[in-house]
Amino acid sequence: MVYYSPVTLDRTFAALADPTRRALLARLSESEAVSVSDLAKPFAMSLPAIMKHLDxxxxxxxxxxxxxxxxxxxxxxxxxxxxxxxxxxRYQRFWSDGLDRLEAFLEEDSWTPPSSQASRQASPSSADSAPRPKRSSRPGPTRKK
Known part of the structure; x- marks a missing residue:
């Protein structure tokens, strides 16, 4: 079994949690080395804020x-x-197995949706039913002045 350093993983996931930091990493992946001022150009934030993200x-x-x-x-x-x-x-295998089982279950199911024409027909009981009369409600409380 492979053991991972929880501190390293925590820091990695915390750093990747912010969209600005992910964007900075994406820009860095496009070039070998980028100056901090060039990294900061497309962002609507101050250079010190970019420096904090880089920290x-x-x-x-x-x-x-x-x-x-x-x-x-x-x-x-x-x-x-x-x-x-x-x-x-490690967790992808868990989800893949579960989704594969769900797919197999859904493929086994022989239920087919009703045709669109059958769903448009009214139910047999609705033809015999009479519309309900409108009920009036008693007046609500009045505001005190």
């Missing part, structure tokens, strides 16, 4: 930073996501 990604081990002069570049490190994916795959 969370760095703490989870998903991003590495390198400073060259005044430029800080970020790189994607996908290893923690690989570990999280392996953890999720």
């Amino acid at each position: 969370v990604l760095k703490d989870a081990g998903l991003v590495t930073r390198e400073k060259s002069g005044r430029v800080v570049s970020c790189r994607l490190n996908a290893e923690p996501m690989h570990e999280a994916n392996e953890w999720l795959n």
Whole structure:
């Protein structure tokens, strides 16, 4: 049995839980290294806010930073996501087996829906029924002034 570090998995899933951080990772996956200012351009938030997101990604081990002069570049490190994916795959087998059993059950069922014409016909009891008379209700309470 494979054991996973709960701290690593917790940090990975916490980092991936935020849509901004997922978008940052997606941008990093498209290039080898991207400067922080280039990463921040498409987002409607301040550079310090982007830096906080990058700190969370760095703490989870998903991003590495390198400073060259005044430029800080970020790189994607996908290893923690690989570990999280392996953890999720254990549960994928569970869901796949359950969905396969459901599919087999549904294929065994020989029930067919009624034709559209049959569903349009009124039930036999509705022809004999008379419409109910409208009931009047007593007046409600009045507001005190």
